Each structure stands twice: as structure tokens, then as C-alpha cells.
Amino acid sequence: MTATAAKRPRSTEAQCREADVVIVGAGAAGLVAAIWAGRSARGSRVVVLDGARKPGAKIVIAGGGRCNVTHDHVDASAYAGSSPRAIAKVLRRFDVPKTIAFFEELGVDLEREATGKLFPATGRAAAVRDALLRAAREANAAILHPRRVETVTAGPGGLAVAGPWGSLHAPRVVLATGGRSVPKSGSDGHGYEIARSLGHTITPLFPALVPLTLRKDHFITRLAGLSVEATLDVMSATGKRLSSFTGSVLCTHFGLSGPSVLDISRFYIEALIDDPRTSLVINWFPERTPGAFEHELLAIGNTSVSGHLRRFLPGRLAGALCAAANVHPKTPGHQLCRDGRRALARAVTRLTLPITGNRGFDHAEVTAGGIPLKEICLDTMESRVCPGLHLCGEICDVDGRIGGFNFQWAWASGYVAGVSV
Numbered sequence: 001m002t003a004t005a006a007k008r009p010r011s012t013e014a015q016c017r018e019a020d021v022v023i024v025g026a027g028a029a030g031l032v033a034a035i036w037a038g039r040s041a042r043g044s045r046v047v048v049l050d051g052a053r054k055p056g057a058k059i060v061i062a063g064g065g066r067c068n069v070t071h072d073h074v075d076a077s078a079y080a081g082s083s084p085r086a087i088a089k090v091l092r093r094f095d096v097p098k099t100i101a102f103f104e105e106l107g108v109d110l111e112r113e114a115t116g117k118l119f120p121a122t123g124r125a126a127a128v129r130d131a132l133l134r135a136a137r138e139a140n141a142a143i144l145h146p147r148r149v150e151t152v153t154a155g156p157g158g159l160a161v162a163g164p165w166g167s168l169h170a171p172r173v174v175l176a177t178g179g180r181s182v183p184k185s186g187s188d189g190h191g192y193e194i195a196r197s198l199g200h201t202i203t204p205l206f207p208a209l210v211p212l213t214l215r216k217d218h219f220i221t222r223l224a225g226l227s228v229e230a231t232l233d234v235m236s237a238t239g240k241r242l243s244s245f246t247g248s249v250l251c252t253h254f255g256l257s258g259p260s261v262l263d264i265s266r267f268y269i270e271a272l273i274d275d276p277r278t279s280l281v282i283n284w285f286p287e288r289t290p291g292a293f294e295h296e297l298l299a300i301g302n303t304s305v306s307g308h309l310r311r312f313l314p315g316r317l318a319g320a321l322c323a324a325a326n327v328h329p330k331t332p333g334h335q336l337c338r339d340g341r342r343a344l345a346r347a348v349t350r351l352t353l354p355i356t357g358n359r360g361f362d363h364a365e366v367t368a369g370g371i372p373l374k375e376i377c378l379d380t381m382e383s384r385v386c387p388g389l390h391l392c393g394e395i396c397d398v399d400g401r402i403g404g405f406n407f408q409w410a411w412a413s414g415y416v417a418g419v420s421v
């Protein structure tokens with residue numbers, strides 16, 4: 001048992017045997033729900049149960065230990081899963097200015113980066129977690145951990161929440177158990193089973209914001225550490241562009257990572273589930289089409305092809321792309337045959353990546369899929385199928401892009417659940 005629970009075991013246990021609100025999960029969404037539940041109904045007994053030894057673990061590891069709390073421009077287009085209208089409705093209730101003011105009030109000033117991402121000015125993710133825990137306690141919420149919840153059952157008097165530690169009854173329960181990503185943080189996906197047992201459907205779950213893998217002998221794996229701006233396109237079997245992201249791509253020993261790879265991963269994986277013939281194509285030179293690049297090669301005269309490529313690409317990548325196109329890097333432009341030009345233009349601007357898979361939930365920042373918002377009343381985040389049950393955070397079928405959007409969903413949906421319970 002941790003310090004929080006150990007310090008006042010008897011009084012806390014006694015006080016919490018029955019509660020007005022039980023919140024399952026002390027992550028981003030659950031803590032915000034606890035703060036607003038406590039603040040909105042003074043004197044009510046709010047109990048937060050978390051299965052992990054350390055609650056809020058994901059907040060601490062987020063953003064490389066800096067926690068990208070939100071983004072200065074948040075709208076539903078940054079999200080996937082449920083309908084944009086439904087997502088927007090929840091986001092509007094707790095928007096970015098409200099989020100900034102909320103954290104400022106908690107003693108965490110946020111600073112905007114040039115990219116639009118907002119981080120704590122101190123650069124410490126732990127400050128965000130600590131401030132949320134403090135504010136939840138100040139709002140009179142009792143935070144008990146480790147208290148893994150195995151079941152939630154509905155009865156005539158409300159809901160019963162149970163685990164190896166015993167059980168609690170409450171008229172209102174908030175399920176804020178997160179998704180399946182990084183299960184060692186405490187979010188192992190059991191919350192979906194609980195929601196299913198109470199009548200909810202769960203849309204297919206798959207890792208999102210996840211690095212992608214390539215064959216071990218693919219040339220990209222030998223470029224580990226190299227980061228370039230590139231465009232990634234998800235292409236259907238019929239050649240239709242399904243989604244596209246331009247941004248930083250990081251070559252690694254296992255394949256590809258970096259912001260635009262993470263962003264496109266959920267769209268690629270989802271399309272692949274629909275049709276295994278889906279492909280992922282990279283353009284290392286985002287402004288160029290294959291035709292335009294071929295044309296450009298015709299005009300480089302005595303310059304070697306690798307010399308030309310090095311004008312806009314790192315030397316190691318330039319050499320690797322020549323090899324992939326089967327073109328000698330020293331070939332002067334005017335000696336390049338038509339087939340060579342065409343092969344090089346394709347390798348540079350339309351290279352199909354033989355993706356072998358993804359790094360799975362252990363390495364995914366978020367889980368795509370979950371409880372569809374159509375099963376939730378969005379004014380209160382109360383379940384439409386199980387009265388008294390509220391849902392918020394990643395357990396819902398909502399996942400956002402890199403940039404603070406996932407936390408913004410957690411803050412906003414947690415707020416709506418908290419003020420409503």
C-alpha cells in the first residue's frame with residue numbers, strides 16, 4: 001500500500017466503505033473528474049480507486065517527461081474514432097483557455113512552444129501529476145491505491161465496485177480506466193471488460209501513435225538515428241490516398257518512428273484491418289512529385305545524382321536511395337538512363353515501405369477504439385445503457401494526434417463527467 005493509503009488507513013477505509021461517487025482510475029481523466037466532482041458537490045463522498053502502485057503514471061512519462069498538456073489549437077479534426085460532432089461537443093465544455101486557467105490555478109503555468117504544443121513552464125511532467133493529486137485531495141476526494149477494480153455491477157440501489165480489497169456501493173461510478181497502451185502503467189484494458197459487462201459495445205481496439213516495423217535487412221534500419229521531414233501516405237489497393245501526414249520521420253533499428261509516423265500509424269493500421277493490401281508510401285522530398293523530380297534530374301548536367309540528392313537529403317539517406325534505385329551514386333545527371341531516372345524518382349518521392357507490423361500496445365501512446373460516444377450522453381458523459389455509470393478519457397472511442405490532443409480529451413471528458421456526477 002502506498003503512502004497515501006497507508007497514512008490514514010482506518011479513517012479512510014471507514015469513510016469510504018460507502019460513497020456518493022466512485023471513480024475508477026486516477027489517471028488524467030479520473031483525477032480531473034474527481035476534482036470537479038468534489039468541487040461541484042461539497043460534502044459528497046468521492047472515492048478514487050486505482051490499481052497501480054503509483055497513480056497518474058502516464059502523465060509523468062508523457063511528452064518525454066515534460067507532459068504535453070494541450071495544444072493551442074484544438075478542434076475535432078485532430079481526433080479519430082467517434083464522430084467529430086460528438087467529440088467537438090465535449091471539447092467545447094472545457095476548451096484550451098479553460099485548461100490553461102485550470103492548470104494555472106493549480107500552480108502549473110503552461111508555456112507554448114513554436115509548434116503550438118503547451119508544456120509546463122518548469123518542464124516537469126511530475127508537477128502536473130502532483131498538482132492534480134493535490135487538487136483532488138483538496139476537493140475532498142479520497143484516493144486509494146493500489147485498489148484494482150475487477151467488477152462493477154448494477155443493482156437496484158446503484159452500482160457495486162469490487163476487487164480483491166472488498167467492495168464499495170455508490171449511486172454514481174465514473175469509469176476512467178484508460179486504454180491498453182503501456183499496460184505496465186496500470187492501464188491494461190480491463191476497463192473495457194467492465195464496460196462490456198455493463199452492456200456497452202467496444203469498437204475494435206488497436207495501437208495508435210505507435211512506431212512501425214520493417215524487415216531487419218531493410219536499408220532504413222541501417223540509418224538508425226536519422227531524422228528527416230517527409231510525407232507519408234496511406235494508399236488503398238486501388239491507389240487512392242486515404243490519409244497523409246507531413247513532418248518529422250525518424251529511422252530506427254527496427255523501422256520507423258517520429259511524429260508523422262506515429263500520427264499516420266492509426267490510419268495505416270485501421271486501413272490494413274479493412275484491407276490487407278493497404279500500403280504506406282513515403283516521399284522523402286515532400287514538395288516533389290515523381291514527374292517533377294524526374295524532370296529535375298534531366299537538368300542537373302554534370303552533377304552526380306548523389307550530389308544532387310545531398311542538396312536536400314542527408315548524405316547517408318541519399319546513398320541508400322541510390323542503392324535502392326540501383327543507380328550508382330556517382331553517375332552524372334546527363335548519363336542517367338531513363339529507367340534509372342524513373343527508379344530514382346520513385347525511390348525518392350514514392351517509395352513503398354514494406355511494413356511488417358507495429359510495436360504494439362507496449363509502445364503505443366494511445367489506444368484506438370473503445371466505447372462509442374453514441375452510447376454516452378455527452379452533456380454528462382453518463383452511459384445510455386447503464387444509468388449511474390459515467391465514462392471519460394481514453395476508454396472512449398476517441399484518439400487524438402500527437403501534440404497534447406489526447407490529454408485535452410481526457411481533461412474535457414473528465415470535467416464533464418466530474419461536474420455531472
Ligand SMILES: Cc1cc2nc3c(=O)[nH]c(=O)nc-3n(C[C@H](O)[C@H](O)[C@H](O)COP(=O)(O)OP(=O)(O)OC[C@H]3O[C@@H](n4cnc5c(N)ncnc54)[C@H](O)[C@@H]3O)c2cc1C
Pocket residue numbers: 024025026027028029030049050051052055056057058059061062063064067068069070147148149150176177178179181182185186187188189190191364365366392393394395403404405406407408410
Ligand atoms: C509514453 C506516452 C506518452 C504520452 N504523451 C502524451 C502527451 O505528451 N500528450 C498527450 O496529450 N497525450 C500523451 N499520451 C497519451 C495520454 O497519456 C493518454 O491519452 C491519457 O493518459 C489518457 O488518460 P486516461 O485518464 O483516460 O487514462 P490513463 O492515464 O491511462 O489512466 C487510467 C488509470 O486507470 C487505472 N486503472 C486501469 N484499470 C484499472 C482497474 N481495473 N482498476 C483500478 N484502476 C485501473 C490505471 O492504473 C491508470 O492510473 C502519452 C501516452 C504514453 C503512453
